[in-house]
Amino acid sequence: MLEKLIVSKTLRVPVSTGAPGDGAPVARQLDAALLDAGFSASRAVLEHVGALAPGPAMDLAATVVSAVRELVGDHVRHNAYFIGFPDDVPDTVEFWTGRLRAAVLAGGGSATDEQLRSLLGTGGVNLLDLPGYGTYQHTYDELLAAHDAFVAAAGDRLTVLHLGDSAEAEASRLYLALAGGAVPLGEADLAILGELAVACLDGEQPATVPVREHRAVLNGVRLVLGRPLVAVDTTTDVLRLACQVSGGDASLATPTRFRAFRRRERRVLLAALHEIVAASPDKLGDVARHAEPWKRLGERLHPHEYAQWPQAREVFAVARGERRVRNLAGRAEAAVRTGAADRAATVLSAAPGLLLRSADRLLRLAPPAQRAAVVDAVTAALGSASGRVLCSLREHVGNRLAPVSARMYANRSRRAWVGRDERPPLPAELVADLSARLDAEIGARLPQPAHPLLVDPDVLDVALPLSGKAAEGGFAVLPRGSRAPVPGELLRFFTYWRQNSRRTDYDLSVLLLDDDFHTAGQVSWTNYHHDGVVHSGDITDAPNGATEFIDVPLTVGGRYVVPQVYIYAGESFDEVAESMFGYQTRTADQHGTPFDARTVRARSHMRGEGRIALPMVFAKGERGWQAVWLHLYLHGRPAFNRVEDNKFTTADRVRALMERRYLTMAYLIDRWRTRTEVTTWDGRAPDGPVTYIGLEAPDNLPEGSEVYTLDRLTELIPA
Known part of the structure; x- marks a missing residue:
């Protein structure tokens, strides 16, 4: 559904073409439902919904609410193992002893505390065999009943949704921005580009497609639907295209199993190769870099059957080593050696x-x-x-x-x-x-802005988005190295996963590091408490989804707080049906259920390779606490990964990233200062149209203003 995709990606609500009528009651319901999720509809959105007939109004409202709830992770139920979390979480060994005692009593035996503790100390107890360990002992409704209503605070997040154009116009705008962007897209956005390429095939097309993986996505759609290819000017472009339509990796980082191609598709691919090599024989120099994929592709394309394209056959001759062509890199390396x-x-x-x-x-x-x-x-x-x-x-x-x-x-x-x-x-x-x-x-x-620049100070510490592959998809997710202020008095991390076909145990952990990046403590399933930090309990099976939480008071000792997600057993981050990480901030007197969408500051997918995820680090400095995005995955072991076994490797990576100086949006803004007027956003509406750059769009900008928010920052990277 295009409307839902547009809301999720741009925080803009497409205009409905439904019949007019009295949708005011629906608009009020929409406003209340959005506030519960930490969002607010602009006046224009509420007026638009209110002017629709009840049926179309309800359809649009349901789409919007569904989209924003998924953005912040509120579309699933986040239960906690200990029903009273963050209160009433026992000492780890006491809890294990209680589970062991339950197992002994169930067998009709008895044991003293000393005997049970001694048995635990031997390491010969399988926790999964203990009654009730690792599985919820209460329902989500019982969790809700055990907690007071959420106490709202002035600092809770409130993200404004703005009214857009028609769904078709919004889809076209998003398609042109993604396809013609100068920054490679991540996996999630490449999938979105593929959807939009189908929907926008007969509409306006980007003037140029500078990123070659984007070309592969667009041409994959065009090849399947029998349309002419665009912007194919190297042999590697053809190889990327073949990988893309085979459901493989167009970046060529991982091997692809090529599918069988229809005769028409073989003709298109071989003709493209022939034209490229005929126009520039030097481009055969790129073939040897990917010789094995080319050989496998040749088995599917049968170039020997097409005598009319002899230059295409040369590509496969180079891949097989029958012809040697030296490329630029090889000639340069030869010069370096001398x-x-x-x-x-x-x-x-x-x-x-x-x-x-x-x-x-x-x-x-x-x-x-x-x-x-x-x-x-x-x-x-x-x-x-x-x-x-x-x-x-x-x-x-x-x-x-x-x-x-x-x-x-x-x-x-x-x-x-x-x-x-x-x-x-x-x-x-x-x-x-x-x-x-x-x-x-x-x-x-840098393009000359049509209006004076108005800059949100929170955007200045955002690292330049030079590659979408260095970040996950999600809500309020920033590029690697970006910094964001952390309000409130309490951090709450959460990870949610839902397994596909086998028992899967993810473990949320926190490593505390001092000023010198030495370990100052940890909290995980092996240690529920440390210096006020509290774990919600270990869940070891997630057929219907599971969540683990960790509370970190911002008075905690240590300079760096490093949340991590370990795969202890089961499916990888790429294999599970769903997985996410996020963090919430609360004041000390805010209570309620462990998860409340209004306090979610950011939520990211976890879909990387590796068995350990390091989404971000929280650092205490002169300006208070800041969230610094990592977007890293460690190889880990095939199973039984624990925070205790990765203290040094984690600390090394955190230190390397924290000591690196990233180019941020402040750098680009400084380049603009010599050419145009730049002012800082202070919440007051400007007198005339502006070019606004910030994380979110305010609701009181004058008509005619150009707005660059988080989803559009890549457009500011110079061409």
Whole structure:
């Protein structure tokens, strides 16, 4: 349903085409239902719903409420193992002893406390065998009855929904933004792009599709529906397309099992290959990088049957090793091996993006006599590379004045590992020179706003969204390295999962680190209490869904609070029917059920590779507590992962990320200050139209204003 997708993605309510009438009662019900979920409808939305007939009004209201409840995780029931959580949670060993005593009594025996504790200490007890361990002992309704009504507070989240255009217009706008964006989309948004590509196939199309994975999604739809392909200009574009329509990975990071292609599809793919190679034979140089997928694809396309496209057959000859073609990277590497970094830079000048990604290495390897030539080549490439590459290089250069304590690598699947930083720092004068050149090029590419800039200060600490693959989908989810203030006096983490076909046990844990990133304590299923931090109890089976909570008072000792989700047993994050992580903030006197949508500050999916999820870290600094997004996954063990076994690896990754200086929205705003008027949003309506940049759109901007909120920040990355 397009309407629900649009609300979820843009927080805009599409205009209904339903019959007019008196929908005022429905509008009042909608307003109340949204407030319960921490949302509010703008006056325009309520007026629109109120002007519809009751039937269409109810349909629209139901769609909106369903969409926002799913956004914050309120579409499922979040039960807690201990019905009184956060109160009445027993000591861990006392609880285990009680479960063991219940098992002994059920067998007709008896044992003293000393005997039971001694037995627990031997490690020979399977907790899953104890009566009532790991499964809910009460219903969700009983949990509700055991808690007082939620106490609302002025600081609770309230997210405003705005009225949009028709569903078709909103879908087209979103489609053009996603397809034509300069930033690669994450998995969730790529799926949305695929849906929109079908719905918008006959409408307006983006002028350019700069990201090649986006091209694969669009062309996958076009290939299946018999439409001409667009923007296919390399052999790898064809390979990505074949992976996409086979249900595989268009990024080529993981192997794809190619499906059988219809004869018409084979003709389209082979003709595209023929035209690409005929126009530029050098593009055969990319084939060897993906030789195995090409060989497997050749078995499906049967190129030998199509004599009219001889250049297509050359692609598969290169893949099989029957013809050798040296690519740019190979020629550059040969120059590096002879000590000619300047010649390597000259070779890579034909591929500006590749040259800029190699700039650090070439500058480190270049002798003093060659360094000026490398800098000149890099400078010449700045005008031809994408804005995203320029911003990435600017961030990288800003972190190269000194070695870091640990160098963290994160791949497209958000898997992270840490290594020693053995690179010598770049000279300070070189860093300053490159930074100034990059600043000038990036600033020159920023579009000139039609109106003065009005900036929400909360957006300044958001890291530039240079890749959607470095973040999960969800609600109020920010790019890796972004910081957000944490209000309130109490943090409450929650994780929810629902298994598909076998018993699955996820464990929510918290690791506390001191100023030097040393362990200061932990709370998990093995330790329910520490310094005021409380665990809600261990759930070990989730056929109907399960939730675990951890409360962290913001008076806790330690500098860093690191929530984590461990797969102890069962299905991976990619295999379960549903999994999520989120956090709530509350005041000390706020009570109610463990989960209340009005206090949810952010909720993210958990769909990465690995057996341990590190969604974010909370850091205490001069400005109070801040949430810092990690979006990382650790490999872990196949089963039985515990926080006790990963203290050092977790601390290393947290330290590497916290010490890195990320390029944020404040950087772009500073580039704009030299060209246009920039003011800070203080809640008061401006006198005239503005270009507003913030996390959420306010409700009192003048007509004609342009609004860039969280879902549109990628559009501000220079082209």
